[in-house]
Amino acid sequence: MHQLTRPDWLIEEPDEVYHGKAKEFLSSHQLNDFRKCPYLYWKKHSGLIADKDSSAYAFGRAAHTLILEGRQTFEQRYAVGGPINPRTGKPYGSGTKAFAQWSADQGKPVVTDDEFVILEMMEQAVLTHPCAPKFITSGFAEGVCRSPYLGIPSQIRMDYLHPSYGIVDLKTCDDLTWFESDARRYGYLHQMAFYRAVLKETMGSKASVHILAVEKKQPFRCGIWKVSGDALDFAQAENESAIRLLKECCSEQIWPTGYEDIRIYDTV
Known part of the structure; x- marks a missing residue:
């Protein structure tokens, strides 16, 4: 199989390096x-x-590594398991002092045996989906792009960039039934619009955008959404309006809450 050449503008760097540049570059977050x-x-x-690094975010990062970068990379970056209580022959709980000490000794993030079972089920759900595997093969995982966007240095870290399917973003969720509502609630469209815009500044053309979502519990359903160009254009317009306001706030050093004026509440 022909091996794709990674573009010069698609940077490969550790997650901590990317987040370490948050003071210098605007991100979708x-x-x-x-x-x-x-x-x-x-x-x-x-x-x-x-910013709080919750257990949900940590689990999500582990899922991204396993599903998008493969088992070998996952094993390099994560330790799986935990210490065994010699009196019971069973693992210590993740909230115990023994587990905390064992985790610290590993020198890398730890995934418990129970968590790893869930991760494997999620991975299997993606790999056995009729369409999903082709979206996360023959491309580049965790690629970083940096470019000025409306005059502000900006950066994105894409879950996956595919030569045919464009930006592929992996989301983990509790219930796929409500995923489209969750996408609106958590601003996924605005995130994807920001990714698309910064990527266009870098490579010169608009990419397609797909979201791949997989459940974190039974029955571990997996689904793929192609995000329409109209929806992305609408979110991009709102992003750009916010960026223009951000530049004004930076210039004037005035940072409103958005609730300075009296509002009318007339909902019955």
Whole structure:
């Protein structure tokens, strides 16, 4: 099989390096904070509020590694299991001191045996889906692009970039039934629109966008959505309006909450 050559503009770097550049480059996550509340964006950017690394985010990163980068890469980056209690012959609980010490000794993130069973089920759901496998093969996982966007240095880290299917974003969820509602709630369209726009600044053309979602519990359903160009264009317009306001806030050093004026509540 012909091996694709990685483009020069598609950067390969560790996750911690990418996040370490958050002060220098605007990301979709930061822009989402700003659209929600400019004051929230300012407090995070100033270091007054720290981003919390929840267990759900950590599990999601492990799923991304296993599903998109494969078993070998997963085993290099993660330790699986835990210490065994010699009195019972069973693993110590993840909340115990013994488990915490064992985890620290591994020198890399730890996935418990129970979590790994779930990860394998999710991986299997993707690999056995009628369409999903072709979207995450013959491309590049976790590629980083950086480019000015509307005059602001910006960066994106795409889950997968495929030569035919464009940007492929992997999402994990509890229930696929409500995924489209969750996509609106969590701003996935705006995230994808930001990715598409920054990628266009880099490679000169608009890419297609697909979202691959898989459940974290039984029955571990997997689905694929092609995001329409109209939906992305609408979200991009809102992103660009927010970026213009961000530039004004930076210039004037005024960071509103968005609730300064009196609102009318007339819902019955």
